[in-house]
Amino acid sequence: MRLRYIDLTKGLAILLMLWGHTMTSVNSVHLWIYSFHMPIFFIICGILLRLKEEENNGEYHLANIIIRRLYTAGIPYFIFGFVLAGFYSVLNILAHQPISLGSRLFKVFTFQGIDYLWFLPAYVFADIVALCIEDISNAHIKKYLRIIVTSVALFIACFLQSYMTVWYFDILYKVVLGICFIEIGILISKYRIIEKLPLWGTVLFLLIGIICSQVNGEVEMSPTKIGNPAIYFPCAIITSIAIMRLFKMIEDKKWTLLKYMEEYGKNTIVLLVTNNLIIEIVRLFDYKLFGNILIKLGMIGSIIFTSFLIVAEWLIIKISKGPFSPIFGYIKRGKR
Template sequence: MPQARFDFIDQAKAIGIVLVILGHAPGIPAGLVTWIYSFHMPLFFFLSGFLLNQRKLAMAPGAYLGQLLRTLGLPYLLFFAASYAYWLATRHLGARAAKFAGVSWQDPLFGWLSGIGSEIIVNVTLWFFPCLITTAFLYHLARKAMGASAALLVCAVLGGLDAGYAGHLPARLPWGLDNAWAALAFYAFGQWLRVRPLALDGPARLPLAAGALLSAALSALLADLNGRVDLNYANFGTYPVLYFPTALGGIAAVLGTASLMPSNGLSTWLARHTLLLFPSHTIVINFLSGLGKLVFRLPESFFTTPWFGLIGLAGAIAACLPLAYLVRQTAHLGRLRWARSAP
């Protein structure tokens, strides 16, 4: 398939990562946060499934798992190490001292091993990496046994069961084995839609964009009815039956908006650096909050205003510039060392 068909994906990823950052930024209105949470993570699982190509589907399960561990497991390890170092250096400062009182230095290590978001206290957003690894591998196994349509049906059923019963489990399961089933439904839907004749980045742009506003309104209405959800915590709201239609409405709204947006440098850059922005933005927002409180002595009320939320968004994006440069340089040095040592 020609890559031009998927130009809208960059815009969708850019919108998605901005919504993720806003959802974690203090001061953003509660109603908006509830709506963002209703679909922002399902959106990323949908996009991940959409971008799955035939070459990866054809890989042997062991080889594919190895690739997942390299492309997602390694960033999970590196960002955990960076978050852990920051946590060790700041856990005794300000309000964090009370928050982490009684937490030993090794407790976060158990959270990293489990991959359970609530236990990764140094950076809760890291839950996405092990959950995506599990989700992608489960889908890969499913496709070895059946086609895209059958896999979507099976994954949708499993996702519905997960939404209905995950909250009743006596304990959380490691590496997304309790919430990856719901994520799997969105992942399968993304892959199923990719192989449909309908081209989202072609003739279907206008009707999809026309429905974006309606989709956004309906999903916001359902989100308000269902209450705050959080895929990380396997919390599917007051009425779990509403979780999937609400999330799909939000996804449709983002895709419709993305289909209207022309290709531009900012959205391309944001899309390219999503995996850097996703795990780093909470640290940046926490740092800016500490800087404002401890150094500039700003009033506590300032940090509960939308202004600080927007500062957090801008700061997270700005901080990604040197981080991206550092990653590029590290990768470049790694390639040079490999080339020099190669026979």
């Protein structure tokens, strides 16, 4: 199922992620980006899950969907996890530091992920939980199970953060947060909030989200790092709703910028698994050749860096459509 405003939203979110990764200091823009740029993908997952259920009248092959999820996310996760593990080991050698290959491979195999690769297993596991609930035929059982699972997930997310510092609990916590946001997405779709929100409400949501992000400070989808849960969840939710509503309003426009944004949104996994590799290569060359000029330039350097990444990722997207498509998890039409 392809919805243009969803692809546009994903495109903006993934490009903002790139921008956030190029920043070397925390600023107001960084705080705003990190307040929603990962939760929004889980919210979108919930929206699409609900829409697909309506489209298929609640009937779909759960096993096939789960296998597809594992393939499209698992293949790029492991391939680029191994690549990053090897790459960082080479950097260790160049810097005359202890080689970290073993510890990084451990992170890959235990689904902790290297850098932002943590997102893929957390997303898939949370999605599978939501899919299994949706597959229940009895409406009453489905309703009560959803309430129980969401309530437990929210309780863990809000009150058990300090107990989630061990690596396997860290994974569980990210999945739990994902489940919470997926269920929020299901509710957003159920009550047609994206379609009904007026323009003044959209602007208000954006302003409140910006203010809340500054109040809550630096956050991540990790235990003890979401700040105040009473601010974190509403901030991520209303900002996501506002951005999706804006794109919903303009999705019929034929602007060239929107076409590019849409293409990035259709290939978020490509950007997710390659951005850290490109970023570290650029930083290495910047350090060796220009004495960290991008860092010294501050926000201007970050914008220049991000502009280069956007172009580089566009080229990688084009490459990913060819013979290398399997390593990015693409499935040819007609195959499961």
